[in-house]
Amino acid sequence: MNADSCTYVIFGSTGNLSRIKLMPALYHLDVANQLPQGTRIIAIGRRPWDQEKWLAELRDMIQTKVKDDFDEKIFQRFSARMYYHRGDIDQAECYSELAATLNQKSLFPKNIAFYLSISPADFGPVMENLSNNHLFDEESGWRRIIIEKPFGYDLDSAQALQKRISHYLTEEQIYRIDHYLGKGMVQNVLVFRFANVMLEPLWNRNYIDHIQITHSEALGIESRADYYNSAGALRDMLQSHLLQMLALVTMEPPVSMEAEALRDEKVKILKSIRPIPKEAVHAQAFRGQYAKGVVDGEKVNGYLQEENVPANSVTETYASMKLYIDNWRWRGVPFYLRTGKRMAKSQSTISICFRHPPLQFFRDTNIQCMNPNWVLLGIQPEECIRIEMTVKEPGLEMNTRTRSLDASFRNHDEKAIDAYEDLLLDVLKGDRSLFLRFDEVEYAWRIVDPILQTWAVERDYIATYPAGSWGPEDSRLFDKDAQSWRSSLTPECK
Incomplete structure (x- = not known):
């Protein structure tokens, strides 16, 4: 699929996401000669900068990110694509002036992608203003819009937001971005499952005991208190990233890698997840909040001591839940998902535990217990695929140990590609397979809504866990005493 030259219009271009992710990603695409010739980038920001000041800031963004790999010649080519448009997104002139700029036919390609790196509360007003200035009209080229999460605050707000933006755009024009889906290892999950025929007969309730998906962060909330205190861990990570990973691990093989076929299968899985009735929330979900502790040898504050966090906040910084998928393949298999801030280590992992082997064969030996x-x-930071197997130890006695077969995702000489590079290029190609369709978003909200509603009225208490630990004690989630959280990618002795 070829990429068309286009004009990338980035709202919020002076913000944190643009500085850390978007501009470096676009620069790397230029380094790799993946930006089509003629592609231009309009950076929209409130700050009273001129073109020269913007390019100086851009240089700083790129040099900070790429460090020793900075190439002056390529940066000059990249900066020639740039145009700084000073404007306040709350004011109508910003859009009329933008329309006038884009109408300079010789300068800007007529295919236009709008990236909304702004507060979700501004999505609707910005789209309305773009529509009023005929900037979504596709008479002379395509129009696509990229929306960052969160898409809504709960099911009702997501549906209301969708209703509003569908006044201006068709579903084919909307690219709801989940940067997790752009990670190479997440995409490798599909290849691992569907390109290795030896796995398919085992990938079901007959052989798999349970599946865990963990996203842990050693960092706290940093300077995001205003956003985080109104969102919490369940909205921030579980509803989006972790449910998407669950769908990729459990979905049926799509008929092709074409976008709609892939997304159809993900929706089928999300629709098959057993609803959590409100009376079962405490049995299937748990929340916690980090207290003071030690991270990397340094004492750190608890959540309530963080700047701009209300003293009586019960916002969860840790959330876990148990789900069941009521279909033929997965009936009865529990799925455990967890995420948290200020945990022992930053990592994202999917851990698939197979059933215990029958031990009758070993009943007259020293083997009393065998690991499954x-x-x-490993999704990040360590990208890996490992299969753990039981082998006999050398020696005269019948003793066993666990060994892992490693299938490294990346060779030592291969550089990691940031997820945003993949996704920004897919927008140019019109490839929507790694972007969310609205029914995916809607069914994900349906899954977590009962939990959110229950927690919203329980304002008097929240469990705590020491910063630097693996979270609060939530073992009641597990179906069996033998099940517990797996936190390591190396063999664990039980």
């Missing part, structure tokens, strides 16, 4: 087989998928 695991398939471990």
Whole structure:
């Protein structure tokens, strides 16, 4: 699929996401000669900068990110694509002046992608203003819009936001971005499952005991208190990233890698997840909040001591839940998802635990207990696929140990590609397979809504866990005493 030259219009271009992710990603695409010739980038910001000041800031963004790999010649080519448009997104002139700029036919390609790196509360007003200035009209080229999460605050607000933006755009024009889906290892989950025929007969309730998906962060909330205190861990990570990973691990093989076929199968899985009735919320979900502790040898504050956090906040910084998928393949298999801030380590992993082998064969030996087989998928920072197997120890006695078969995702000489590079290029190609369709978003909200509603009225208490730990004690989630959280990608002795 070829990419068309286009004009990338980035709202919020002076903000944190643009500085850390978007501008470096676009620069790397230029380095790799993946930006089509003629592609231009309009950076929209409130700050009273001129073109020269913007390019100086851009240089700083790129040099900070790429460090020793900075190439002056390529940066000059990249900066020639840039145009700084000073404007306040709350004012009508910003859009009329933008329309006038884009109408300079010789300068800007007629295919236009609008990236909304702004507060979700501004999505509707910005789209209305763009529509009023005929900037969504596709008479002379395509129009696409990229929306960052969160898409809504709950099911009702997501549906209301969708209703509003569908006044201006068709579903084919909307690219709801989940940067997790752009990660190479997440995409490798599909290849691992569907390109290796030996796995398919085992990938079901007959052989798999349970599946865990963990996203842990050693960092706290940093300077995001205003956003985080109104969102919490369940909205911030579980509803979006972790449910998407669950769908990729459990979905049926799509008929092709074409976008709609892939997304159809993900929706089928989300629709098959057993609803959590409100009376079952405490049995299937748990929340916690980090207290003071030690991270990397340094004492750190608890959540309530963070700047701009209300003293009586019960916002969760840790959330876990148990789900069941009521279909033929997964009936009865529990799925455990967890995420948290200020945990012992920053990592994202998918851990698949197979059933215990029958021990009758070993009943007259020293083997009393045998670890189950695991398939471990490291998403970040360690990208790996490991299959743990039981082998006999050398020696005269019948003793066993666990060994892992490693299938490294990346060779030592291969550089990691940031997820945003992949996704920004897919927008140019019109490839929507790694972007969310609205029914995916809607069914994900349906899954977590009962939990959000229950927690919203329980304002008097929240469990705590020491910063630097693996979270609060939530073992009541597990179906069996033998099940517990897996936090390591190396063999664990039980």
